[in-house]
Amino acid sequence: xxxxxxxxxxxxxxxxxxxxxxxxxxxxxxxxxxxxxxxxxxxxxxxxxxxxxxxxxxxxxxxxxxxxxxxxxxxxxxxxxxxxxxxxxxxxxxxxxxxxxxxxxxxxxxxxxxxxxxxxxxxxxxxxxxxxxxxxxxxxxxxxxxxxxxxxxxxxxxxxxxxxxxxxxxxxxxxxxxxxxxxxxxxxxxxxxxxxxxxxxxxxxxxxxxxxxxxxxxxxxxxxxxxxxxxxxxxxxxxxxxxxxxxxxxxxxxxxxxxxxxxxxxxxxxxxxxxxxxxxxxxxxxxxxxxxxxxxxxxxxxxxxxxxxxxxxxxxxxxxxxxxxxxxxxxxxxxxxxxxxxxxxxxxxxxxxx
Numbered sequence: 001x002x003x004x005x006x007x008x009x010x011x012x013x014x015x016x017x018x019x020x021x022x023x024x025x026x027x028x029x030x031x032x033x034x035x036x037x038x039x040x041x042x043x044x045x046x047x048x049x050x051x052x053x054x055x056x057x058x059x060x061x062x063x064x065x066x067x068x069x070x071x072x073x074x075x076x077x078x079x080x081x082x083x084x085x086x087x088x089x090x091x092x093x094x095x096x097x098x099x100x101x102x103x104x105x106x107x108x109x110x111x112x113x114x115x116x117x118x119x120x121x122x123x124x125x126x127x128x129x130x131x132x133x134x135x136x137x138x139x140x141x142x143x144x145x146x147x148x149x150x151x152x153x154x155x156x157x158x159x160x161x162x163x164x165x166x167x168x169x170x171x172x173x174x175x176x177x178x179x180x181x182x183x184x185x186x187x188x189x190x191x192x193x194x195x196x197x198x199x200x201x202x203x204x205x206x207x208x209x210x211x212x213x214x215x216x217x218x219x220x221x222x223x224x225x226x227x228x229x230x231x232x233x234x235x236x237x238x239x240x241x242x243x244x245x246x247x248x249x250x251x252x253x254x255x256x257x258x259x260x261x262x263x264x265x266x267x268x269x270x271x272x273x274x275x276x277x278x279x280x281x282x283x284x285x286x287x288x289x290x291x292x293x294x295x296x297x298x299x300x301x302x303x304x305x306x307x308x309x310x311x312x313x314x315x316x317x318x319x320x321x322x323x324x325x326x327x328x329x330x331x332x333x334x335x336x337x338x339x340x341x342x343x344x345x346x347x348x349x350x351x352x353x354x
Contacts, residue, residue: 005030005188006051006156011060012212013046020046022212023060033182033189035199037236038209044192045160047209051190052158053077064155075104077156080149084161086141088133094120094144095129101152119147122181139170146178150185159191163198175201196236200224208232224283230353233281240287240324241353242280246272253347256280260320264297265347278352284327286349289315289335289342296344299324303335317343 004027013021021043028034036044049055051062053074062070069077088097095116102112120126123143133141142162149157159178163171179202182189193199199206200220207217208231216228227233230241244258254266256278266280291298301317301324313334315326326343328334335341 003029005032005065006190007061007063008047008051009061009063011047011050011057011062013043013050013055014058020212021050021057024213026207026214026217028188028190030188031186033179033187033191033202033204035191035193035203035206036209037193037196037199037206039194039235042209043212044207044209048158048160048190048192051156052079052081078152078154080152080154080157082142082145082149082157082159082162084164086133086145088141088144088148090133093130093132094125094136097133097144098147098151101148105152107152115151116147119151122150123147123177137170138166139174142166142174143177146181150181150187156188156190159189161192161194163193164195171198178202200236206236208235210235226351227281227353230279230281233351233353238284238325238327239281240284242282242319242322242350244278244280246274246276246278248274254278254352258319259322262297262299262319264299264350265295266350266352267348268352270352272352279354280350281353282345282350284314284325285312287324287326287328287343287345289326289328291342291344296346297350298342298344301341301343303337303339303341306334306337317341319343 006028008024008026011021011024012019036047038044046055050057053072057070061068098116098119099112102115123146125140125143125147128136128140163174166174175198181187191202203220205217205219206223208215208223210231216223216232223232224237233239242258244256246254247257248255249271252268254268254272256264256266258264272278299319301319303315304318305316307314313328313330315328317324317326324343
């Protein structure tokens with residue numbers, strides 16, 4: 001993006017002979033919430049640590065607000081950092097933990113009291129001033145860590161798996177709290193996670209990491225509904241990958257013959273020549289049991305398994321050339337294992353991936 005606030009320019013990081021971040025370019029706008037999502041070892045945390053100043057790049061440049069920061073020590077980068085393990089001082093009260101960055105910066109006692117009070121109220125911990133970390137729940141400790149990262153009014157807040165240690169309900173509540181703070185304060189947040197749902201819920205954009213490179217970056221709906229590669233399609237959410245061959249195209253729709261002989265129509269923003277072998281991604285929840293409308297793709301399948309999930313049924317089906325997973329709405333009449341049936345999906349609900 002042209003108005004980049006944070007910019008990684010051809011940044012690499014190697015540990016011995018292992019390259020962890022590989023010639024990576026990434027731009028982040030001011031006030032943007034960008035999640036770096038990928039499996040363990042994909043380079044996302046190393047990139048965050050280089051931005052924070054805890055690791056030095058092997059090559060390339062990192063700039064914030066148009067100024068190089070890769071040679072600056074962490075305390076001169078004006079960034080708040082929140083870690084998964086909270087990193088609170090166990091012998092200090094909540095107030096002293098939050099005040100610590102201000103004391104290190106020589107802020108006056110009066111201003112420290114004002115800022116700490118304000119930020120603790122912001123994270124709804126105003127009544128917990130004198131407690132020690134051991135007297136707090138996991139969610140409360142995470143709020144203290146967040147308050148400490150915000151109290152000195154940083155330009156950027158970096159978060160490394162900050163919700164990983166929380167239970168599901170508390171994790172979801174903290175996701176909403178962080179999102180609310182981002183919107184209210186206009187913070188620039190760089191967030192590392194391996195949780196796909198978390199990234200989709202919180203982010204303006206998501207960068208999908210694989211082997212030290214970014215496979216795709218875009219908004220949550222773009223990443224989910226229009227994955228560019230098989231890795232992205234399979235890593236974020238669930239998908240069915242169908243193999244086939246292009247037989248023609250018109251008006252942004254490709255005609256594809258799948259292995260097994262089914263003919264389908266697939267949306268595509270790229271014209272592909274006839275005869276090209278392709279992979280088609282279709283999300284399980286985009287597939288209907290039975291007919292779903294005129295012009296939709298239809299596949300004859302045999303039901304091989306049904307798993308009850310409360311709000312939906314996960315149906316395993318044999319499409320002839322490969323198994324198919326369908327997340328089906330609960331219906332008055334559900335198929336039976338062993339039954340032959342039809343599944344269908346629109347051309348707009350499937351996508352060619354490389």
